[in-house]
Amino acid sequence: MKYRAMVLTPTLVGDGNRLAPIDYMVWRDQVNVLDQTRIFKLLSRGPRLEGYLQQLSKATRLDFASWGGFAQNYADRHIPFEDPSCTPNWNAAATESLFIPTFAAAAAGPYLPGAAIKGALRTAYVFSRIKPSAIKEMAEKMASDKPPRRIAEQLEQQASGQGGSDRMRAVSVSDSGATKRDQYKVYMCRTSSLVPKGPTQFSLGWKQTEFAEMAAPGTLFEGTWKESDFLNGEAVRQSLHWSKPVNHKMLFDAANQHAAKQLELHATYAEMAGMGDLAATVKALQGRLEAAQSAGSCLLAVGWGAGFLSKSAAIGADEADHRKLLGQLPMYSRAIKSGLPFPKTRCVVFMGNRPAALPGWLELRVD
Template sequence: MRLEVLSPLHIGNGNRLTPVDIYPSEDRVYVLDVEKLFNDLQKLGVDIEEILTLLKSPPGEHYVWKGYIEEYSLNPSDYALYSLPVFGEPGKTSMQINEFIKSSGRPYIPGSSIKGAIRTAVFYKALKDCGDSGTAMNLVANFSPNLAREIGYSESLIDYYVDYLNRETAEKRKFDDRRADDLLEAIVFGMEGSKVHYEPKRDPMRALIIRDSPAIGRKHLAVYRVEAVGNPSPIPVWVEALQPGTEIEVELSFDEELLRVNSSYFNGLLWECLKDRGKPWEVFEDFVWEAVKEFYNSIVEHELRSLSKFGSRRESVRSFYGSIKGKEKILRLGWGSGWISTTIGLLLVERGGKWEHVRRKLGLGRNPSGRGFSKDFPKTRRLAEGKPMGWVVLK
């Protein structure tokens, strides 16, 4: 399949370029070969101790090399490991740039990022279509009769889950919200043990195989200034991101034989969903793509209903979402995708006040000042060049 980037896409590697690493011009950023520049400045007679002092204690608000390059009329491209165009105003005195993930210096898209986006859609659809309390109760009864009974008192698995979170956050002084969806994940994808924990070997999503993309030409990469719309005191963020229009081959396959041979081993809600449609190994691929279309178009519709949150960028966001609405196989990847796009949040917000109570206990939507919570969650949206980040389409 081919993957096309529809809006700026940033998948980070955890590294950050600082003013020590870069030289900014009006429309480009040069990532410097610092060792080469250092050696040439020595040859030009610059005091080595002066340079070392700057490197050991760089002035936090200034580009370390800018003064030297301009004073000695050096061409920054002669010292660049690479350079990228900049969209949005670069920092006047300083900026830090979150790097894109690379292999041997060239960007690529991890297969895990694509699979994670698809998995979220499947999670959503399995709960939405098959998450009645009766089905979930019957599945869980083999492992934990007490848990099955508790689920049976609720209208749906999602309703039980919200009640479960409410209980857990009340009873445990330090509830680990990073593990908040562990129980739900186990019931949907595959479970083991009397405490019902997730077991990857019982997960039908094993049959979806996605390889890392080949290396992508650096010409498709740019630096974007990212706006946090809705934040009254936004801190500028710059990222390396793939530009819209970038296309890359992606190796994606479905292993029907794995599902058929291991059919007696799968035991989650997703497997029940597939069985309702026929032979699971025959219907799995269609179910996955239906889930992708349904989930991500629901995200688009949700964002179109929330245009007021985009302020002055409302019309550019409306235009973008209008251009992708109804498309099949659209996904949202990477940093800046937001809570709604990376969780089953669409199902949770339908629970109204009950969910609002729980999300505050989980600390979601806490005001930056640390006082109180935003009534409107999620409040902020990240935009690059007026576009919501991370949208791609598989073709």
């Protein structure tokens, strides 16, 4: 079987690589990635190599007045900005904001790692099987004198099984094939934050600007999807204590439940923050989710910027129990004690210089 993942909002699934400000120059509203090997070979023939190396060692970004010709003639790649308004924002941004994370790529081109899809499906499957009482019970255990060490691992094993009986073993998702480079752009992203103005009123605050290479909406990734006939056989299922076969229909149903809860929380956030364009995007995704459920496909939030909600299988629990549980964890205790909605931040992609989309949403189907 084959899977097809269609990008619905700008998406970045990276491999850990980033473009440093001295690896590229911005010219004509695009990021021109320099071919440093060719540049070194060229400069080694004359006296300018030492000056170039000195600037690389000291500069936070390359001086276009001195080295702009390289952007025109010695660029390995040209990645366009999503909108011309990104250029003045890039010029005004702090140096630490100019490191651009790039999409996962091999020699043939960018691809979507299968682990990103399977990881999102695993989270959704656990979400669909966790009972609210389990979160409440775990919150009480965390408040005891001897809290469990690996709280999430216990919940995951109860939901999907452990070791050889892990239900996700029945499904394999390959990396996608390579895609064309011209389907990728550099988008401007900012992290929004709710700032309290009163007991139930909030204003919108923004953190530093970031830039990222992302797959544009409409990009299509295709790869191989396998379901194990052996593990789904009746005799094997009985020995593994699986009540029914694990296939894409079961996982897609879980994914759509998880997506519906995420979008519900995102819609509430957009309303509280007063972001009309973002609220319209979330509403459009909710409509796409309804269509996907009818068509036998699913929606997933994957990759960079998808946020806490896409990684948590406990967001369907009672809010009080969920906050009590998170309040016991050092990483989240301060945010929970503030009394603000959690999480109070979102990574927002700007399109046309307006906060317009949440990153990472895909529609997945299997044929």
